[in-house]
Amino acid sequence: MENSIGPIFDIQEQIAAVTGYKNSALSKVNNHIVRLSVMTEPFYWHYHPNSDETFLVIEGVLCIELKNEVIKLKPGQLFTVPANVHHCTRPEGSRSVNLTFELETMETVKL
Secondary structure: OEOOOOEOOOHHHHHHOOOOOEEEEEEEEOOEEEEEEEEOOOOOOEEOOOOOEEEEEEEEEEEEEOOOOEEEEOOOOEEEEOOOOOEEEEEEEEEEEEEEEEEOOOOOEEO
16 A cells, blocks of 8 residues: 555555565665564574664564573564574464564674
């Protein structure tokens, strides 16, 4: 949906037909990107040397594995992984839907 300034994104509409993994940019905010992520499998261990990464769960449970703990986020919960922190994300169960907020030029280093 479009208005005179920019698009309106309907998250529920965007995820309704997704059956596999999806990670796509929705919007820019200053020098940051808002991404929609539908997770159906784990994402590899990595870190971001130049950006924090914030997760907001929309559906399901998102597990964020850190070196010594696992953060489990439910719908409506938000958590920020600071830059340079090694982490791995995965859905608990078959799927999670999340918004992520990150620097547009964020670097990802695979471990």
